[in-house]
Amino acid sequence: MKSMRVFFGYFSYSTKKFLMYRVYLISEVLSSLILPIILNFFLWKSLLEANPINYNLKEMMRYIIISNVILLFTQIHVEYDLERDIKTYRLGQKLLLPVSYLTSISYRYISTSLATFAIIYLPIIIATSFFTGIDVQVIRILYFVITLIVGFLLNAMFSFIIGSLSFWLTEIWGIAAIRNLLTGLLSGAIFPLDILPEKIESIMLITPFPYMTYVPSKLICDPNFNIQIVNRGLIISIFWVLGLSFIAFLLMKNGLKKYTSNGA
């Protein structure tokens, strides 16, 4: 109960902060969503006219919009905050606070993502589903929520591992860039993975990336999406979450032993 109260405190703060800087809100929506959707519309319109792909324009646009929205929701960037805290005196100060450092940083990011999701992304998903006439079964919505949480956790763990490397490395932005680009490409946010040859698709489904975007998006967009892929994928992705969490735990534990802070 106390934990929930703390979380709602963070959630309320995140919502207020999010709505405070509206120029950034508009700029974010324009640059991360509207422009990519317009560009993808022209690109796929032309590609689908000239090439035989098992998608029509409506299906493709529905997938592109929903997958981009999901990627924006699941992709969080804890690494930069971790880096700033570790490289300065801040971590030392934060470790002394009554709320544990990990709880504080997790709550802050979860609440920010939920606030953004509720204000921007959820209405877009509902509007897209409504206007493109998707008929989603309740069971698939349940699967969607579970895969969304798993996708969020996978992304958070990657981000956390990269941030924890700041205990040993001077700069982490190069590694963070690799993760961002790989996630963008291999998660299926740029194009659906099932337009690739079957062999490549099956290799990709072993990696954690498709569970960040592709699988949740297909659950909403494609009523015929094989639920066995989702079941198998959930097992694979949970293994990935556990493995990555273990690495993150080890990095944090050893990093804290190494960390020193003084002054200010």
Place this chain on the structure above:
Amino acid sequence: MNSMIIESIRFSIKKAIQYRANLISWFLADLALYTATFLGYFLLTQKIVNFGDYSGKEILLYITCFFLVNNIYAIIFAEAVSRFGQSVLTGYFDFDLLKPQPIIKYIVLKNLNFPATMSTPFLIVLNVYCLHLCEIKLTIPYVISIFSAAILMGLLFFIVYSLTLFNLRSEAISGIVLQLLSVAEKPDTVFPKNVRNLLIYVIPIFLFSAIPARIVLNKSSAFEKVWCYLAPVLYYLVLKIIMHQGLRKYQSGVE
């Protein structure tokens, strides 16, 4: 002038070697950016054969042209434009104004970005390999068009960041501009003719990818060729005018 350029290059190299972590980060980020985009298109060519007006091999050449332009821009201008924007906001721009050198030249030479050169050999090899795939020879007009496009990209970013002189929040605009740059990665011919013309002649984003690629593929019109070489001159004049007007409005350290 020559000695100033040499000293600027020396300074940039020394700075890069001193901050090796930054050097490695640049290399990793560049490598990831170019590999991920190339891999994306390569995967698509496994199933898609026609990209607008381009075949699978041609689209790979197209994308490597953009990489080269982007890389040359990163070496010469990337650091300079962002420092310029920051210095206007913080007030350090006053010191730049006091230097006995033309302001743009001074900012560019002071902020050459040596770490970006780490990925240049890889990009050149990739581009030459794609030329070989398309059975095309490297030509001088193509090389000039690549440099011309990189200079134009730098000038466009300078124009965007010089809006800070008018108290506009350029970092909010630069997000949109960066996203607009991603247009250059898409084949120009997939867009309607009006949009394509707009993105060649008004916001000349396709000059960073499509026009150099079309020049080497021998698909460009005479007008496009002329515009490719002339656009940097025209946009330099636009930048000079904006800077001139902006300096009248400029107040030291608006933050």
